Amino acid sequence: xxxxxxxxxxxxxxxxxxxxxxxxxxxxxxxxxxxxxxxxxxxxxxxxxxxxxxxxxxxxxxxxxxxxxxxxxxxxxxxxxxxxxxxxxxxxxxxxxxxxxxxxxxxxxxxxxxxxxxxxxxxxxxxxxxxxxxxxxxxxxxxxxxxxxxxxxxxxxxxxxxxxxxxxxxxxxxxxxxxxxxxxxxxxxxxxxxxxxxxxxxxxxxxxxxxxxxxxxxxxxxxxxxxxxxxxxxxxxxxxxxxxxxxxxxxxxxxxxxxxxxxxxxxxxxxxxxxxxxxxxxxxxxxxxxxxxxxxxxxxxxxxxxxxxxxxxxxxxxxxxxxxxxxxxxxxxxxxxxxxxxxxxxxxxxxxxxxxxxxxxxxxxxxxxxxxxxxxxxxxxxxxxxx
Ligand SMILES: Nc1ncnc2c1ncn2[C@@H]1O[C@H](COP(=O)(O)OP(=O)(O)OP(=O)(O)O)[C@@H](O)[C@H]1O
Ligand SMILES: [Mg+2]
Numbered sequence: 001x002x003x004x005x006x007x008x009x010x011x012x013x014x015x016x017x018x019x020x021x022x023x024x025x026x027x028x029x030x031x032x033x034x035x036x037x038x039x040x041x042x043x044x045x046x047x048x049x050x051x052x053x054x055x056x057x058x059x060x061x062x063x064x065x066x067x068x069x070x071x072x073x074x075x076x077x078x079x080x081x082x083x084x085x086x087x088x089x090x091x092x093x094x095x096x097x098x099x100x101x102x103x104x105x106x107x108x109x110x111x112x113x114x115x116x117x118x119x120x121x122x123x124x125x126x127x128x129x130x131x132x133x134x135x136x137x138x139x140x141x142x143x144x145x146x147x148x149x150x151x152x153x154x155x156x157x158x159x160x161x162x163x164x165x166x167x168x169x170x171x172x173x174x175x176x177x178x179x180x181x182x183x184x185x186x187x188x189x190x191x192x193x194x195x196x197x198x199x200x201x202x203x204x205x206x207x208x209x210x211x212x213x214x215x216x217x218x219x220x221x222x223x224x225x226x227x228x229x230x231x232x233x234x235x236x237x238x239x240x241x242x243x244x245x246x247x248x249x250x251x252x253x254x255x256x257x258x259x260x261x262x263x264x265x266x267x268x269x270x271x272x273x274x275x276x277x278x279x280x281x282x283x284x285x286x287x288x289x290x291x292x293x294x295x296x297x298x299x300x301x302x303x304x305x306x307x308x309x310x311x312x313x314x315x316x317x318x319x320x321x322x323x324x325x326x327x328x329x330x331x332x333x334x335x336x337x338x339x340x341x342x343x344x345x346x347x348x349x350x351x352x353x354x355x356x357x358x359x360x361x362x363x364x365x366x367x368x369x370x371x372x373x374x375x376x377x378x379x380x381x382x383x384x385x386x387x
Contacts, residue, residue: 009046009078021283022068023253046080053089075318112221117367118229120254126272128238130261131290136235137165138342142356145187148230154195156237157216163197167338172198178225194220230366255285262309286322286363287314323355
């Protein structure tokens with residue numbers, strides 16, 4: 001109190017809105033909706049005081065929430081220093097919060113095969129052909145090379161391209177009525193992939209017809225056995241339609257990575273993405289600029305489409321620029337050969353490795369539960385069950 005808030009700084013309503021992007025992965029809802037935000041104050045210089053009440057004192061997700069709250073508030077225009085106080089709720093309040101979370105999960109989100117500790121990143125754009133699928137598979141490989149287990153859900157039902165880009169082929173098998181994602185190693189980690197491309201052969205198509213016809217993405221989430229994943233990357237079809245809304249409904253904690261290209265990064269896309277974020281359909285984690293500039297074999301760089309659009313878009317919607325990928329013939333040829341550039345060495349691989357590092361360490365870190373990543377839990381489960 002006392003000091004009037006900075007007119008250039010965020011309002012308390014802005015702070016609350018930003019905190020809606022922070023999800024308690026165990027409870028599957030945002031901390032505002034769950035009633036975990038017990039105090040918000042904005043002071044001089046945009047200084048933000050926030051109090052968050054955890055469900056239990058030794059909450060294994062404490063550092064996760066701490067990180068996410070700070071990241072979201074730092075992205076607010078005009079935000080000053082952030083003072084975050086973590087308290088613990090009393091038993092009555094905890095019961096109430098848990099009840100509300102359970103009610104919400106039951107009422108709103110159908111059960112999915114995705115663990116609460118999996119980070120879900122959907123890769124989308126307002127426009128087709130900007131490189132969503134190429135970015136998705138290369139990011140997935142780069143994350144897996146960090147020793148993680150990464151799911152890839154090809155949500156482009158009619159225009160699937162993930163199997164070709166990853167050089168994967170085969171038929172999805174079923175176990176106890178659940179689809180089993182196809183797997184392949186990538187560096188020290190693994191990829192688990194589901195795509196219509198694995199169901200498209202004649203017999204499979206008949207077998208799954210009832211299942212997949214118009215609710216394929218839902219089936220990929222609900223009727224699949226993904227096992228423990230550190231990340232699930234979703235390759236979205238172009239546009240901002242049904243699939244995006246469905247994902248937001250089924251997995252409200254999904255975060256969106258927007259891929260843009262320099263000429264596209266204009267007002268319209270920014271406005272659309274910001275609007276999507278505002279309406280709470282999908283929260284935006286960051287922006288990747290693809291096809292930035294072209295460097296020929298003589299080392300000359302050509303700004304074919306210009307550059308900097310990614311930065312502008314990111315700034316406009318108040319999220320980080322995760323990275324920029326140049327136009328490079330290898331992106332196309334590696335895709336055609338089914339050997340993602342991120343799987344090799346060289347400059348493009350390094351670009352994706354750096355983006356994976358930024359994601360895993362800063363933007364959307366692996367959810368550690370009591371010191372175990374999902375991958376470690378799975379390893380333990382495997383060891384115990386002897387498979
Ligand atoms: N950085 C890049 N340099 C050169 N070619 C690229 C680059 N990124 C993607 N491409 C090529 O551009 C084309 C479109 O890429 P991609 O299929 O990944 O885009 P998309 O956004 O998923 O498209 P759609 O909207 O159809 O799903 C592909 O031929 C791909 O190989
Ligand atoms: Mg695509």
